Amino acid sequence: MAEEKKKKEYNFREFSTCEATIQMLQKAAADGVETAFQRAAEMKACPIGADSACCKHCAMGPCRLNPKDPYSKVGVCGATIDTIAARNFSRMVAAGCAAHTDHGMTMLDVFREVVNGRIADYKIKDEEKLRSVAASIGIEVEGRETMEIAKDLYEELERTYTQVEGEIPFAKRVPEKTLETWRKHGIVPRGAMREIMEIMHRSHMGVDQDYENIVKQCSRTALADGWGGSMVATEISDILFGTPKPHVAGVNMGFLREDHVNIIVHGHEPNLFESMIDSVNDPDLIAKAKEAGAAGINLLGMCCSGAEVLSRHGVPHAGNFMSTEVVIATGAADAMAVDVQCIKQALVQMSECYGTKFFTTNPRAKIEGAQHVEFHEHEPRKCTNKVVEMAIERFRNRPGRVVIPQRRDMGVHGFSHEYINYMLGGTFRGSYTPLNDNIINGRIRGVAGVVGCTNPRVKQDWYHVELVKELIKNNVLVVQTGCSQIALAKAGLMKPDAAVLAGDGLAEVCETVGMPPVLGCGSCVDNSRILIACAEMVRVGGLGDKISDLPVAGAAPEYMSEKALCIGQYFVASGVYTVFGVTFPSLEGTKFHKLMFEGLEEMGFGKWGFATDPYEMARMMIDHIDKKREALGIMG
Numbered sequence: 001m002a003e004e005k006k007k008k009e010y011n012f013r014e015f016s017t018c019e020a021t022i023q024m025l026q027k028a029a030a031d032g033v034e035t036a037f038q039r040a041a042e043m044k045a046c047p048i049g050a051d052s053a054c055c056k057h058c059a060m061g062p063c064r065l066n067p068k069d070p071y072s073k074v075g076v077c078g079a080t081i082d083t084i085a086a087r088n089f090s091r092m093v094a095a096g097c098a099a100h101t102d103h104g105m106t107m108l109d110v111f112r113e114v115v116n117g118r119i120a121d122y123k124i125k126d127e128e129k130l131r132s133v134a135a136s137i138g139i140e141v142e143g144r145e146t147m148e149i150a151k152d153l154y155e156e157l158e159r160t161y162t163q164v165e166g167e168i169p170f171a172k173r174v175p176e177k178t179l180e181t182w183r184k185h186g187i188v189p190r191g192a193m194r195e196i197m198e199i200m201h202r203s204h205m206g207v208d209q210d211y212e213n214i215v216k217q218c219s220r221t222a223l224a225d226g227w228g229g230s231m232v233a234t235e236i237s238d239i240l241f242g243t244p245k246p247h248v249a250g251v252n253m254g255f256l257r258e259d260h261v262n263i264i265v266h267g268h269e270p271n272l273f274e275s276m277i278d279s280v281n282d283p284d285l286i287a288k289a290k291e292a293g294a295a296g297i298n299l300l301g302m303c304c305s306g307a308e309v310l311s312r313h314g315v316p317h318a319g320n321f322m323s324t325e326v327v328i329a330t331g332a333a334d335a336m337a338v339d340v341q342c343i344k345q346a347l348v349q350m351s352e353c354y355g356t357k358f359f360t361t362n363p364r365a366k367i368e369g370a371q372h373v374e375f376h377e378h379e380p381r382k383c384t385n386k387v388v389e390m391a392i393e394r395f396r397n398r399p400g401r402v403v404i405p406q407r408r409d410m411g412v413h414g415f416s417h418e419y420i421n422y423m424l425g426g427t428f429r430g431s432y433t434p435l436n437d438n439i440i441n442g443r444i445r446g447v448a449g450v451v452g453c454t455n456p457r458v459k460q461d462w463y464h465v466e467l468v469k470e471l472i473k474n475n476v477l478v479v480q481t482g483c484s485q486i487a488l489a490k491a492g493l494m495k496p497d498a499a500v501l502a503g504d505g506l507a508e509v510c511e512t513v514g515m516p517p518v519l520g521c522g523s524c525v526d527n528s529r530i531l532i533a534c535a536e537m538v539r540v541g542g543l544g545d546k547i548s549d550l551p552v553a554g555a556a557p558e559y560m561s562e563k564a565l566c567i568g569q570y571f572v573a574s575g576v577y578t579v580f581g582v583t584f585p586s587l588e589g590t591k592f593h594k595l596m597f598e599g600l601e602e603m604g605f606g607k608w609g610f611a612t613d614p615y616e617m618a619r620m621m622i623d624h625i626d627k628k629r630e631a632l633g634i635m636g
């Protein structure tokens with residue numbers, strides 16, 4: 001039996017709709033190498049875990065309840081299904097929040113060293129952005145020196161993490177009425193460290209055993225990510241590396257070049273990537289590459305690091321989360337350098353098979369068997385130059401055949417919130433009607449954020465693409481980040497031409513403005529740009545006085561990470577209806593589930609939705625948008 005299973009032949013078209021990925025899955029299989037797709041097919045998810053009906057928070061357990069009859073049993077300590085599910089969920093949110101806030105912390109570390117003059121390799125690139133971020137949280141900017149403002153901004157933003165009492169600085173950006181709701185329920189974040197500590201404490205065995213109370217702290221923790229850690233990551237990155245503006249850029253594996261030294265950066269923190277950009281442009285290293293017989297050095301991104309530099313600088317992007325293994329099967333990846341988050345341990349073995357040099361670079365994320373070349377922000381080029389040199393070595397001795405899927409998809413990327421705000425407020429060149437007006441007059445029905453991962457438990461990219469197509473067809477403008485943005489870019493939806501797929505109203509607006517119906521905003525931390533855009537929609541006026549009044553919705557149809565759950569929870573807590581696919585860690589019919597899917601909305605927040613069919617997902621989001629339009633009296 002086991003042998004039979006091993007030999008099982010897969011139809012790779014069931015795994016993915018990404019042609020390059022399918023082609024490389026075939027190649028990998030022919031080479032005798034398997035990926036997460038096969039492993040997922042062979043290892044069924046644990047049904048009790050998937051429903052969040054088990055608890056392993058202490059050694060009296062692990063305890064398993066019966067998902068079919070969740071109230072028939074309690075854990076050894078007496079914990080009910082609602083307590084168990086709320087605690088499990090909150091701990092996932094805490095992990096997601098920790099990931100984003102730790103990333104933001106790194107950016108803040110770099111910023112501090114720049115401000116103190118202790119780093120030469122990075123500088124403040126976008127002074128205008130520095131001033132606007134500082135002003136947005138009440139720092140005096142008129143007539144002051146850049147470095148003085150920067151110093152104040154650093155000190156202020158540090159509170160996002162370390163503050164033990166009071167409200168995080170970016171709470172000042174939250175619409176007044178939304179903030180009032182948070183205050184009423186006691187969920188305005190103090191500092192991320194405190195919120196994560198508190199939720200970890202409260203979800204320990206024998207502490208908070210009231211699911212509603214647990215969910216409150218869970219929301220507070222999630223908000224410390226969205227309006228805290230993630231927002232700091234985005235804003236500081238813009239200040240240090242430049243605020244994205246729309247530009248044409250390319251996505252897909254066809255951007256690997258057989259005659260070049262190919263280097264892929266995969267992970268999340270842009271400082272590594274920025275230095276790598278410098279390294280691959282270093283004339284000495286280019287000369288070395290040429291000496292080795294290469295035409296040049298070619299740099300590509302993957303996952304969120306990639307989405308971020310795609311948006312900021314137009315660096316080509318090789319593929320999203322479920323393409324990171326198979327891209328190595330091209331044989332063309334001379335080196336892959338990773339930092340933190342979403343890095344499959346299997347990449348090490350994959351790299352061994354194809355002779356790709358694989359490097360971990362971050363002291364927080366080593367992988368057994370991988371070569372570690374540590375990245376230090378004070379001497380960043382030490383690490384990135386070394387990676388380039390090793391990549392050149394590998395190019396010189398490329399072991400096997402190189403097969404590059406010939407797919408290249410061009411599109412417009414780089415819609416920062418500033419740029420979206422221009423569109424919202426209509427102040428941008430004053431040449432067209434602002435977005436709020438177009439929502440009010442009905443040309444645009446509403447706005448949807450479609451974001452998040454890809455997941456081998458579902459057909460890669462298909463849900464993202466079908467959902468977004470359905471939304472734009474129904475005149476819903478789509479904003480995107482992360483792996484979802486890459487899925488749509490590969491499907492060609494980031495081109496202004498894609499307006500032909502939009503409904504008449506949205507198509508008209510796209511044509512007037514010259515924008516695609518799908519706006520790519522960057523990486524996962526850049527979901528904070530969507531929050532800021534929502535706040536701006538409220539500020540501009542005509543669409544209610546809080547985020548929960550807006551005709552907007554969110555979705556992560558193929559999510560897999562704890563970060564995605566945290567993002568979902570901060571959107572819900574901010575007032576947005578948020579629909580997830582794949583699986584949701586709760587049991588329908590339980591009190592916890594009802595709270596997440598209905599109760600939170602009654603309390604003035606957004607709420608969760610769940611569907612595994614992209615068309616149903618679109619319908620749920622559109623119904624919600626219509627409900628909000630009706631409440632605003634802008635129906636029809």
Ligand code: CUV
Pocket residue numbers: 268303304320321341342451452453454482483484523524525560561563564
């Ligand atoms: Ni941070 S979290 S798979 S890279 S979007 Fe991509 Fe995005 Fe999910 Fe990870």
Ligand code: SF4
Pocket residue numbers: 055056057058059060061062063074075076077078079084205206
């Ligand atoms: Fe079981 Fe309670 Fe311990 Fe969880 S905390 S493992 S439910 S005894």
